[in-house]
Amino acid sequence: MEFVDQAVAARAAAIELAALTRATKDAALGHMADALAAAEPQLLEANAVDVEAARAAGTDESIVDRLALNPARIAGMVQGLRDLAALPDPVGDVVRGWRLDNGARVTQVRVPLGVVGIIYEARPNVTADAAGICLKSGNAALLRGSSSALNTNRVTIAALRRGLETAGIAPDAIHLVEGGREITGDMMRARGLVDVLIPRGGAGLIRAVVEGSTVPVIETGTGNCHIFVDASADLDKAIAILLNAKVQRPSVCNAAETLLVHRDIAPEFLPRALAALAEAGVTVHGDDATRSYSDAVVAATETEYDEEYLSLDLAARVVDSLDEALDHIRRHTTGHSETIITRDAGSADQFVAGIDAAAVLVNASSRFVDGGEFGFGAEIGISTQKLHARGPMGLPEMTSTKYVIEGDGQVRA
Structure with a gap:
């Protein structure tokens, strides 16, 4: 026909x-x-x-x-x-x-x-x-x-x-x-x-x-989803969330694609996180600060911060502040799902208010941004526009x- x-x-x-x-x-x-x-x-x-x-x-x-x-x-x-x-x-x-x-x-x-x-x-x-x-x-x-x-x-x-x-x-x-x-x-x-x-x-x-x-x-829309690990983050929770968001099913749009780490917590967090990611088979593409913590990290080009890898690859960058993390996300986001890991309620509130995306997560994996997980049943897709429908x-x-x-x-x- x-x-x-x-x-x-x-x-x-x-x-x-x-x-x-x-x-x-x-x-x-x-x-x-x-x-x-x-x-x-x-x-x-x-x-x-x-x-x-x-x-x-x-x-x-x-x-x-x-x-x-x-x-x-x-x-x-x-x-x-x-x-x-x-x-x-x-x-x-x-x-x-x-x-x-x-x-x-x-x-x-x-x-x-x-x-x-x-x-x-x-x-x-x-x-x-x-x-x-x-x-x-x-x-x-x-x-x-x-x-x-x-x-x-x-x-x-x-x-x-x-x-x-x-x-x-x-x-x-x-x-x-x-x-x-x-x-x-x-x-x-x-x-x-x-x-x-x-x-x-x-x-x-x-x-x-x-x-x-x-x-x-x-x-x-596509999902260049970010995880920002704030200075006050619980490291065990941060690593668990990062691995779930990146590794559980890397080929889908709500998988994490970029990791941002507050400089104050980087010396304690990144060696553990990079080792866990490497063990899971993830190739990290990082800036100079991230590469200083592991020889396994490959150099990231600026264009990679716009990538939706849909694979066991992850872009990473160390930032000086929450404001710098917000600025990075605003420049590179596709408006899908953005995550902060923090124990500071003020930082969480600032992140939620400052992010323009279909979903914003606090201390939870971006893999939850799904119609089934939301209780909607099967979903038709995740809308990243603002008219008629947004999100799952x-x-x-x-x-x-x-x-x-x-x-x-x-x-x-």
Whole structure:
């Protein structure tokens, strides 16, 4: 099916979805989960083809990790759909309401966005998450995955559409958009057919969609996430948080990419931290002050402080003060998640007030900045923009609102 035909079919399906009850949508999510679980052998076979092709093409292992599926990850995709069924339905929620002096009642209620296009790279779990979130929030989904995951995505979408058919819902509520780069351009210019685009991937993809789209875009940004170890930090907690934020899963956007250390604590903290990072396989790219504490630290270029490594690499720098740390972060942040480790309440307050990001953490790992960890269920992405949605985007963020005015013959004077 051509993209325009898919978009037209999705718009027709979106009209049906907007009127569905929660019970119907939840039952459909269950059928989608069942169909996806049943397709596990085909999913693993298709994914093995994609992974082999990616490695043969010399793809970085951090990207291969995002692409690869195993039974545990498939089980997570299945459970994500079931978890969505247990979450409240945002459609129809009253955001606020009041009565006018003339007696008319005004309510602002949540409604679906309509047709949501999602453009993403090498993350087949996004296919199931996005389809499920769109369905639960009453939206039709046009899913444009990367060519590297094409075989996996075909099997996934076929299973999800079978689940919709079993539930008696039009399978055109979910489409896999295939084709070359021109198809991505078609999605970006499909104003009137697509209500909103959400890019998920590297900086190049996001920038191309934001700058080239005539369709409204919700920007899910890259994550150059900083950790600042303040002079008063608890060193044991600082090292535990640093290792978790960098090592637990380095290929994701909420992993730490830059370490800033207050000069007063550097002689005590950095030898321990650098040894722990080296033991975990992390290559530290540091300034001269950081390098003085370990021969294993390689020299960092200034451009590396803008990097989202998505690997076991970490930029590091020693700063003279909290103000200098704030200045560094403001110059290099992507507005995703920024962390301070401190025992000083005043420093924590200054950091929180001084950082402009979707999430600011005090004495906690940036890996917590995730829809699932926040209790949202599966997320559509983490928005780093300031309009419509910011931070992890769960079900409410996949809706808009409309005003309903109920009167009894009132007219304006």
